[in-house]
Amino acid sequence: MTATLVTGIGELVTFDPAHRGPLGLVQDAALLAVDGRVAWTGPGTSAPREDADEVVDVGGAAVIPGFVDSHTHLVFAGDRATEFEARMAGRPYTAGGIRSTVAATRAATDDELRRRLARFVAELYVQGTTTFEVKSGYGLTVADEQRLLTLAGEVTDETTFLGAHVVPPEFADDQEAYVDLVTGPMLDACAPHARWIDVFCETGAFTVEQSRRILSAGAARGLGVRVHAAQLGPGEGVALAVELDAASVDHCTYLSDDDVERLAASRTAATLLPGVEFSTRHPYPSGRRLRDAGATVAIASDCNPGSSFTSSMPFCIALAVREMGLTPAEALEAATLGGAAALRRDDVGHLRPGARAHLAVLAAPTYVHLAYRPGVPLVARTLRAAR
Structure with missing residues (x-):
């Protein structure tokens, strides 16, 4: 079993109704992936660091589903x-x-x-x-x-x-x-x-x-x-x-x-x-x-x-x-x-527990910049199965 903790997320879009609003937003967030699947999302202060084999710090960037x-x-x-x-x-x-x-x-x-x-x-x-x-x-x-x-x-x-x-x-x-x-x-x-x-x-x-x-x-x-x-x-x-x-x-x-x-x-x-x-x-x-x-x-x-x-x-x-x-x-x-x-898929397109940990890390503080800054290469990093 491999567990990866993504920390330092300024804004996380999960589409999880357990979080705020229709986008399932979490500010100052973290995400734990186990064997390439989302296991937990929430505030960075509550991140289960002891469960992680690897920590990836994205330095305050916004993170969205791939x-x-x-x-x-x-x-x-x-x-x-x-x-x-x-x-x-x-x-x-x-x-x-x-x-x-x-x-x-x-x-x-x-x-x-x-x-x-x-x-x-x-x-x-x-x-x-x-x-x-x-x-x-x-x-x-x-x-x-x-x-x-x-x-x-x-x-x-x-x-x-x-x-x-x-x-x-x-x-x-x-x-x-x-x-x-x-x-x-x-x-x-x-x-x-x-x-x-x-x-x-x-x-x-x-x-x-x-x-x-x-x-x-x-x-x-x-x-x-x-x-x-x-x-x-x-x-x-x-x-x-x-x-x-x-x-x-x-x-x-x-x-x-x-x-x-x-x-x-x-x-x-x-x-x-x-x-x-x-x-x-x-x-x-x-x-x-x-x-x-x-x-x-x-x-x-x-x-x-x-x-x-x-x-x-x-x-x-x-x-x-x-x-x-x-x-x-x-x-x-x-x-x-x-x-x-x-595509009739329920395992991608969101970051609820059980989803594939496919993430796009933005060189921006919020997902809104995708439309606000058209033509700018805003995807700083792409992770598939948290890798």
Whole structure:
């Protein structure tokens, strides 16, 4: 048994109702982790120092739960900076740019993809993200989707089969044949390497009927359901996600009143991706509207080369506060507890006893600085399992 005591915490966010307010705040705090799990939190003056094998003093810094980034696309090759530059000059975003990344990814070796993936994971950790999901979706052949999921599985248990990202060029004249491939041989090859199945239910990608068929096939193989929906315009994707008890419906840029009511009455988290609206110049969805209705709200980076090439959860928090109507406390909750809900995890995203001792130590006196000082590298130290 190994016990680590983290002391000198100026402000500790636990989300533990035993402490103050909705964030479970403790001032001048300490945290004891035993075998990588939170065993105790409270005032530093009451810290059980005699139980600790190791003491880590953070010198008055604020400490928060590690971020839970529930939506990323980290396994890919190539670059789409030219596309971004054109968008900033006025060209609208469409789903078609994905195909250029597919071509580059198919041509890359496993070692090339693995090295790039390692760099992205390092970016996540240095910015306070301790739990993250990774999707496939840039291979779109049986062999390539399987290898992308295999690589993703080397860095996270939260792997998502996204063979239904777009229809690849070779199936442009027969989309149903591609759906047959996704729900048949591709699912057979990929299901053993995935925890989740996802689909881009959107104009230019997959219809609601195709999406239902794909997601139902994945669920029948024991995969949890996730959905990309309502990014480019209103549609039936949110209703489908709720119907299938999806863990999360992601983007939620264009929601009807009925969509908001459905989400509020369901277990499905609404995952907002503020980096996308920043990069595509689409309107930001209202997190305030969802929160006030009672829906579960998550924030994720959607790190990908086309529509949101950021791995920074602090940046996404700042955008959510400035552009989506969330308070700093609500945005932090969405980036931690909300992300955990979007992955149906109860062991991360908080620092209650029994949780994984995943912490972000801030070079700041309070979590509010995550939104107050946007663009500043405020994560001084990241600890996973208190190490």
